[in-house]
Amino acid sequence: MTDTGSNERYERHELLQPGAVETWSGLDRTLNRPVTIRRATAESEIGHRLRLQAKALARVEHHGLLHILDTYDEADHFAIVTEQLPTRMLTDELAALNGDTRRLAATEAIRVVIAVTEALAVLHSAGFAHGGVDATYIGWRAEVGWVILNGPPTDDAVTIPATRRADLASIAVLAHRLIVGAAPQRRPDGTWELDPVVPDVVAPVLARAISASDPWPDVPSMLLALRSVVDELPAAGGTGADRRSVWQAERHWLAPVGVLVAAAATLVGVAVVIGQPSEPATDTSPPPVTAVPDAGTPPAVTVVPSATATAVTAAPQTAPTAPTTTQVRHVPILLESITDFDPAGDDRIEHPERLIFINDGDPSTGWSTARYNTRDFGGLKDGVGLIVVLYGDEPHSVERLVIDSPTVGWSFELYASSERNRTLIDWGSPVATGQDITGSTTLEVPSAEAAALLVWITDLGDELPNGGHRVTVSRIEAATTISGAEAPSSTDAVSP
Numbered sequence: 001m002t003d004t005g006s007n008e009r010y011e012r013h014e015l016l017q018p019g020a021v022e023t024w025s026g027l028d029r030t031l032n033r034p035v036t037i038r039r040a041t042a043e044s045e046i047g048h049r050l051r052l053q054a055k056a057l058a059r060v061e062h063h064g065l066l067h068i069l070d071t072y073d074e075a076d077h078f079a080i081v082t083e084q085l086p087t088r089m090l091t092d093e094l095a096a097l098n099g100d101t102r103r104l105a106a107t108e109a110i111r112v113v114i115a116v117t118e119a120l121a122v123l124h125s126a127g128f129a130h131g132g133v134d135a136t137y138i139g140w141r142a143e144v145g146w147v148i149l150n151g152p153p154t155d156d157a158v159t160i161p162a163t164r165r166a167d168l169a170s171i172a173v174l175a176h177r178l179i180v181g182a183a184p185q186r187r188p189d190g191t192w193e194l195d196p197v198v199p200d201v202v203a204p205v206l207a208r209a210i211s212a213s214d215p216w217p218d219v220p221s222m223l224l225a226l227r228s229v230v231d232e233l234p235a236a237g238g239t240g241a242d243r244r245s246v247w248q249a250e251r252h253w254l255a256p257v258g259v260l261v262a263a264a265a266t267l268v269g270v271a272v273v274i275g276q277p278s279e280p281a282t283d284t285s286p287p288p289v290t291a292v293p294d295a296g297t298p299p300a301v302t303v304v305p306s307a308t309a310t311a312v313t314a315a316p317q318t319a320p321t322a323p324t325t326t327q328v329r330h331v332p333i334l335l336e337s338i339t340d341f342d343p344a345g346d347d348r349i350e351h352p353e354r355l356i357f358i359n360d361g362d363p364s365t366g367w368s369t370a371r372y373n374t375r376d377f378g379g380l381k382d383g384v385g386l387i388v389v390l391y392g393d394e395p396h397s398v399e400r401l402v403i404d405s406p407t408v409g410w411s412f413e414l415y416a417s418s419e420r421n422r423t424l425i426d427w428g429s430p431v432a433t434g435q436d437i438t439g440s441t442t443l444e445v446p447s448a449e450a451a452a453l454l455v456w457i458t459d460l461g462d463e464l465p466n467g468g469h470r471v472t473v474s475r476i477e478a479a480t481t482i483s484g485a486e487a488p489s490s491t492d493a494v495s496p
Contacts, residue, residue, distance in 0.1 A: 007074045010081060012037055020046050028069075028081070035069065039079035047078050053128070054080050060126045063144035064119025065151075085149055086139030094135065094178075102181055106199050107233040109178035112138070113171060114226050115146040120167055121219045123151070131162030132170035135177060168216055172209035175202070184210070200365060201229040204353045225353045232371050232470075330400050330479045334391035335359075338476065340367070341454065344381035359475055363404060366474030375460040375469045385412075385456040388476055389420055395449040397480050401432070403455070404440045404475035410461030411435045414443060416450035427454050437461075453478060
């Protein structure tokens with residue numbers, strides 16, 4: 001169908017999409033180039049809104065958005081002229097894939113989502129919301145990449161109100177659909193449930209985007225998180241990996257090492273028993289604890305016992321010269337917060353979205369550093385770390401630190417501060433170090449009065465089975481030693 005209308009410069013060819021805002025293919029006669037024409041009845045509410053939006057959006061330019069080339073009045077219609085719509089669509093890419101479930105490799109899916117999110121960030125900065133992106137309206141243009149084909153000043157004129165919160169949620173749903181092949185499921189309480197096939201590094205980013213209680217504050221924040229995880233995913237070339245696959249690969253790598261460590265620990269234990277006089281047993285292992293605080297007290301750390309433990313002693317410990325009946329307990333200290341620390345990074349953050357996996361009770365999940373080419377951070381920085389703030393107004397006497405990690409051969413330094421500092425120089429000298437660590441680590445610390453601890457990772461350890469170097473931390477516990485006849489049970493957490 002060709003309908004030149006009454007405009008001398010633009011002719012309309014085929015009606016691509018009917019509705020309150022019609023979409024037509026067309027031709028710019030003056031420049032002899034194909035264009036897309038969208039129009040609405042001029043005196044309608046949508047027509048007025050379209051006109052107002054067009055004036056503002058004409059100044060917005062991004063390769064991921066269709067650029068407004070011109071506007072004109074035609075009889076009783078107001079029309080917007082944009083670039084020609086791409087002919088290669090994201091849905092076509094999905095349909096061309098083999099298998100019943102049409103989905104992209106996780107890395108490729110996140111790259112598509114990043115491109116879309118970048119365009120939305122520009123749109124939001126201009127004061128507009130999109131209303132919800134969808135694979136149906138995302139096309140590929142060879143010279144610029146993925147382009148959003150709908151939204152202001154088209155669908156937003158029809159879908160009122162469009163909100164930035166809805167845009168965030170739609171990004172998460174799009175990512176889930178591309179990785180899994182379907183949208184996430186809604187639970188009976190209205191919350192969303194992510195499919196386990198979503199990779200572990202991606203899941204918290206999507207979960208926060210669709211969270212009703214703690215969503216991303218804005219699109220740039222989510223965009224930063226997406227960029228931080230894309231390099232952690234395996235190279236494109238298959239479907240999205242199961243979130244458990246990386247852990248299982250590392251666990252397979254750790255299996256022979258764990259056996260050797262366990263055997264060595266057994267031999268050392270036998271030697272100690274033979275070589276030392278009999279004396280009362282002292283509880284030196286991290287107790288399995290689920291502390292239940294009083295009302296108004298922050299929840300205590302949930303401790304999951306590890307099958308393998310490597311003791312790293314920072315300083316020689318003096319053995320008692322005579323048997324004693326004093327009861328000694330290592331009691332966990334309540335943690336107020338754990339924060340990523342990357343003072344030499346471009347953005348000063350190191351995967352903050354993964355912090356929720358520390359002390360979550362699941363040893364197969366954890367916070368991870370970025371993936372680096374070498375164990376010394378690719379020569380880019382001296383290290384990265386985690387700041388552990390202890391609960392309470394007064395410093396604690398920290399005498400033990402327990403860290404669970406599946407990483408092989410990594411190292412760190414432990415700093416303690418009576419204040420809650422944020423720059424490395426303010427932490428002074430390390431109070432203890434852990435070298436060439438494999439598995440769970442119990443670090444005996446010379447008594448340090450601390451309100452905050454810094455676990456400063458200096459060596460990323462051995463190369464991972466899927467390439468690169470990174471450290472993963474699944475549990476952190478700080479503990480103090482309490483002795484005496486009235487020492488509390490090891491199942492009680494300490495707070496001031």
